[in-house]
Amino acid sequence: MLSSIDVKLVYDVAEPTHFCLHLQVADHADQHLREERLQVEPALPLHDYRDPVKGNRFVRFDAPKGQLQVHYRAEVEVNYALPTPGLGEAPVNQIPDEVLHFLSPTRYCESDLLGNAAQQLFCKAPAGLERVQAISDWIHDNIAYTPGSSDATTTAQQIFVQRQGVCRDFAHLGVTFCRALNIPARLVAGYVFFDEPPQDFHAIFEAWLDGRWVLFDPTRMAPVERLVRVGTGRDAKDVAFATLFGKAQLLSKDIAVRESETPPAATPGQPLLRAVA
Amino acid sequence: MLSSIDVKLVYDVAEPTHFCLHLQVADHADQHLREERLQVEPALPLHDYRDPVKGNRFVRFDAPKGQLQVHYRAEVEVNYALPTPGLGEAPVNQIPDEVLHFLSPTRYCESDLLGNAAQQLFCKAPAGLERVQAISDWIHDNIAYTPGSSDATTTAQQIFVQRQGVCRDFAHLGVTFCRALNIPARLVAGYVFFDEPPQDFHAIFEAWLDGRWVLFDPTRMAPVERLVRVGTGRDAKDVAFATLFGKAQLLSKDIAVRESETPPAATPGQPLLRAVA
Amino acid sequence: MLSSIDVKLVYDVAEPTHFCLHLQVADHADQHLREERLQVEPALPLHDYRDPVKGNRFVRFDAPKGQLQVHYRAEVEVNYALPTPGLGEAPVNQIPDEVLHFLSPTRYCESDLLGNAAQQLFCKAPAGLERVQAISDWIHDNIAYTPGSSDATTTAQQIFVQRQGVCRDFAHLGVTFCRALNIPARLVAGYVFFDEPPQDFHAIFEAWLDGRWVLFDPTRMAPVERLVRVGTGRDAKDVAFATLFGKAQLLSKDIAVRESETPPAATPGQPLLRAVA
Amino acid sequence: MLSSIDVKLVYDVAEPTHFCLHLQVADHADQHLREERLQVEPALPLHDYRDPVKGNRFVRFDAPKGQLQVHYRAEVEVNYALPTPGLGEAPVNQIPDEVLHFLSPTRYCESDLLGNAAQQLFCKAPAGLERVQAISDWIHDNIAYTPGSSDATTTAQQIFVQRQGVCRDFAHLGVTFCRALNIPARLVAGYVFFDEPPQDFHAIFEAWLDGRWVLFDPTRMAPVERLVRVGTGRDAKDVAFATLFGKAQLLSKDIAVRESETPPAATPGQPLLRAVA
Incomplete structure (x- = not known):
């Protein structure tokens, strides 16, 4: 399964606010990230963090007063294996x-x-x-x-x-x-x-x-x-998608997910994250 | 059904405490009180109250520091009529x-x-x-x-x-x-x-x-x-059996209930409550 | 103090609903009801109830599907006596x-x-x-x-x-x-x-x-x-102003209160409640 | 500061129970473990676990029906540095x-x-x-x-x-x-x-x-x-000191802590944990 994700968030930032966004697909054995782009407008220095144990990824930044737009796109191959029927419970x-x-x-x-x-x-x-x-x-x-x-x-x-x-x-x-x-x-x-x-x-x-x-x-x-x-x-x-420290209001949230059964081949060696600030 | 009730409560009253006891059988159409005695030791002025709507009865008194004993006995005829099968619900x-x-x-x-x-x-x-x-x-x-x-x-x-x-x-x-x-x-x-x-x-x-x-x-x-x-x-x-305002501890509570199927006839006109303080 | 009350409620009744409204001024020693009118549209048989202890008044009725309008007006003289400074607490x-x-x-x-x-x-x-x-x-x-x-x-x-x-x-x-x-x-x-x-x-x-x-x-x-x-x-x-059993939505609620310091004399003997259904 | 810890726990194990004990002093920069001994009776295979991030240490084992005794002793040097007055708050x-x-x-x-x-x-x-x-x-x-x-x-x-x-x-x-x-x-x-x-x-x-x-x-x-x-x-x-999966009752818990201001020198190279099962 190949999934295309497109997320657009618009915030009205009433006073300088620290954002911790958790929108990006996880580092996880069941999925392969083929392409990804995270854009924040206005352009701001972004700080990335990956939880080494869970694979969760966060982007942190300080947003000034004014409108803030976040745009995240990703192409991900998901290969989750369904469990065997009758799978037991560990003592x-x-x-x-x-x-x-x-x-x-x-x-x-x-x-x-x-x-x-x-x-x-x-x-x-x-x-x-x-x-x-x-x-x-x-x-x-x-x-x-x-x-x-x-x-x-x-x-x-x-x-x-x-x-x-x-x-x-x-x-x-x-x-x-x-x-x-x-x-x-x-x-x-x-x-x-x-x-x-x-x-x-x-x-x-x-x-x-x-x-x-x-x-x-x-x-x-x-x-x-x-x-x-x-x-x-x-x-x-x-796993909140956004944790804000300050005063900002989410004006709109648009999420589009498209799925296609036959994923084209991934091009290895390509840099995946191109965070554009 | 004739029931005999015998209740003994012993309190350790650490400081003067106002008691509101709710031990006495209610005024209620389904039951007939044949005999009753409420004793408080030491002897204290008791104040009786009957809720005119619900038929609940309360005895209030001020207990001094020291041990307090309450003894309540009653003989009651209960004539609760079981409901007709299929009884409906009022809109x-x-x-x-x-x-x-x-x-x-x-x-x-x-x-x-x-x-x-x-x-x-x-x-x-x-x-x-x-x-x-x-x-x-x-x-x-x-x-x-x-x-x-x-x-x-x-x-x-x-x-x-x-x-x-x-x-x-x-x-x-x-x-x-x-x-x-x-x-x-x-x-x-x-x-x-x-x-x-x-x-x-x-x-x-x-x-x-x-x-x-x-x-x-x-x-x-x-x-x-x-x-x-x-x-x-x-x-x-x-409907708490005792509400205390002050500082007192219940040391013991003994309740005895005896039931007999064939109640002897009640003697009408007899004074029922003989609160002995 | 003379107060004029004007309350308009509009409901969208989605299915037959039993209303219990509690809009009317209470029977209370501190206030004197000079005039009052309660109108319900469409016209419906209204049932009045006064709580004998608290003086709260309720109007109950069955509303059919459709729009329901309630209009309540009252003129009330309020004579609440402020408490004496230093008023104590009852033991x-x-x-x-x-x-x-x-x-x-x-x-x-x-x-x-x-x-x-x-x-x-x-x-x-x-x-x-x-x-x-x-x-x-x-x-x-x-x-x-x-x-x-x-x-x-x-x-x-x-x-x-x-x-x-x-x-x-x-x-x-x-x-x-x-x-x-x-x-x-x-x-x-x-x-x-x-x-x-x-x-x-x-x-x-x-x-x-x-x-x-x-x-x-x-x-x-x-x-x-x-x-x-x-x-x-x-x-x-x-003391909820309205308790509904059924399915109805409050579309609008308009409340107007006017106060005047010098109340005109009341005309004794006049019927106060004129519930117009 | 040198502290000596002595903990004795006695359990009545009513049915086979999995124990996860968290009694041992943590791996932490502010303290130095000089000597330690954990004994479980009856002798059972113990499994040690150290949380790599927090330094918390756990011992897990399966206890059979019967009485279980746990005895933990440790000598620890604590060197916690008090904070500078006026220490600020991180944005x-x-x-x-x-x-x-x-x-x-x-x-x-x-x-x-x-x-x-x-x-x-x-x-x-x-x-x-x-x-x-x-x-x-x-x-x-x-x-x-x-x-x-x-x-x-x-x-x-x-x-x-x-x-x-x-x-x-x-x-x-x-x-x-x-x-x-x-x-x-x-x-x-x-x-x-x-x-x-x-x-x-x-x-x-x-x-x-x-x-x-x-x-x-x-x-x-x-x-x-x-x-x-x-x-x-x-x-x-x-950080519960004991988490039990099964059915066991803590019969007694004795904890002794002794503190002495001047710790004797530690002997380096000595094995610290001697879990005796």
Whole structure:
């Protein structure tokens, strides 16, 4: 699968503001970045950062008062391998040290509070892929996808109570149920083509099953194997597409994703990132 | 059913404390108080209060520093009529004015937050008695009775999340689901014989169905028709057995309830309350 | 003070909906209703209800699908007597039985959770009028009046944390602090002229001090002695201006309040309520 | 400062349980481990893990049914340099990439909810060391140290409302206020000698000021420069002294800390960790 991403953000910066953008596709084994361009107007010195463990990439800069435009384009080949049916669940003593902390509760995923509910709802499902699929299905069937029903402070516990939310909330609840059942889980943010516009940033989750991370999308808005990964994190706070320190308002956000099944051959050796400031 | 109640409370009063006790059986059409005695030691001037609408009875007094003993005994005939099977649900426009406010959320019953969950879980149950029975059954099946898992500030929302609680919590969740479905509901506190000791204060709920209040006990600890009613309220704060203003510690609480199927005839005209101070 | 109230509400009723409106000025010793008219279009059978204890008045009716207009006009003389400076605080054992329950926490006023904070902030203020004034001042100084920062489920605890809200939230926090300090308190909703438009429903609170209820407005948007009282309740759920059961959307809400210092003499014997359906 | 640590834990393991213990002193520039011994009885295969970034060390093992004893002893030289008075605050654009995420809210530190309160309380304090000291002082003065008033799920928001907690809660609130003011902050767990027994694990926090991490202890139970660091984390979930997967009960916990001002010379080349299983 070859995906073309085109993101345009326009901000009204009311006072000098430090931006930390997280728009660029991740360094990740399942995808190959063929071409990429990030433009900021007015031209500003950009600082790049790649998280060495997660592969998340950030661009930081100071924006002056005035209008700010961000334009990001990328061509990415996604090669996510679907999991083998029947994939099992690692017993806790076989969860690697670096993965173990994905069992911990986080700001938006209170797995310490939802332990009994998770046991009750999913203890009868067969361990492994089927259990996490049961979690994802339950969320799809019981949480209404309702734009505007949650905000940046909404947590999985609240979603479990109010029974409505958006993709981020669906994913948080999936992460929470998994962790409550001793299955390491984390949030994945990225781009994917939706049948129903408008396109937007998307959030799904992945669970650690028998030695690999497996993606699940409780919204069922798009096939998980098509997601172009931007960020991987404990929860949404780690993968926000923009974190601003100052005073700026997002005036518009346009996201276009195009997918084509047969990707042309990549030209090796070509410099991929051409950040134009 | 004739029930004999015997309650002994011992407090260590660390500084002069105002007591508001709510131990006495209620004025209520379903029960007939045959004999009653309330003793406080040391002897103190007691002030009685009966809520003219709900029939709840309170005794207020100022306790000095030192040990305080309260002893309450009563003999009560309970004649609760079980509801007709198939009892329906009043449409909102037929709920009487004085009953309407039992649809409102209260401190421990956030029916405004649990609306979607209630719809989801119980919308398919037939309206009326069967729906409230479905609510009561769901609570019994999904909430673990776990002493110590909740405290005086725990709300129905928390119980719905943590999936464990005690009788008060079970009742609050029942009240909450009913209100969320436009069925007026309220908390009922009282005495009842439990097969499994120790005896204690009990809390259940009642729902307003087709012109009458119907009792439900999601704990299934005792038949509802045997409950000797002490208090009726919006939620637990209205029917606490003791509210203290000052500094006192409950050292011991002994409650004995005996039930006999064939009550001897009551002697009319006899003064019922003999508060001995 | 003579106040003229003019309220126009327009609803789009999407499906048959039961309305319970609470727009009419209360039966209350501090105010004298000189003239009043309530019109609903289309013409519908209206059912009136007056709460015998609080004096709150409700109109209930079934609205069919379509547009619904409500027009309420009233002329009211308000004679609220400002409290004597130095008014004290009743010790708990002198709080009347019917007033005692205004110490209890309610849905939006978790006085059981904010006890320590209230003690900490206000224990040094002189008991009585000055303490409640200190509470009202603290709220004014520490909570930002920010329309849109809260919603119908926001509680005093949240306001204490987020430090912003609207009049209803200010009043809830006042009620909560008072109750936490064993001062009975309740919410008061009504009409008052604001210097800064737009006019709207207003919410303030009153505390029970030495035998009388005293009004406080932490928003300082208008003098409390000018408030035309519509409702008195434990918290906002008791005094909502409209409670709808069904599916209807408020399209517009226009409220006009005019005040004149010298009221013309009332004509006794005139029928006051002329509900025109 | 030379500190001797002696920790004894006894567990009753009811069913086979996976242990992840976090008792050992951290790899950290401010301290030098002179000698250390970890014993588990019965003898079990132990797996060591050191977080390469934070220096936290964990021991994992599978414990069988039965009693389990853990004994940890260490001698550590602590050389924490107190910060220069007047140390400033880094502007956000100078916070290093790896440090930036310590501005994010976490499970127990809802800095996104307490932004206004933090601004209100600390905006007037001079930026830098003095501001964080003001935060620490405020917590000391306004939160009561009350064992039993919080549990493993209590968050900073709750502590801010209830105004009582233990060392972990004090530290969480400090972390939360700092993050809300764009000062990176994190939790530090360790051992320190308390004047008032019993000794226990301790939790404090550190804030990132002008290029270095500076410790603060809002409990004022011990000088921060004496803390033997065990763990550094986003919040308490990262530095729990024991995380158990299974069913085991802590029967006893004995912690002894001795401090001496003049440390004898260390013998270089000696193997430090002698884990005896």
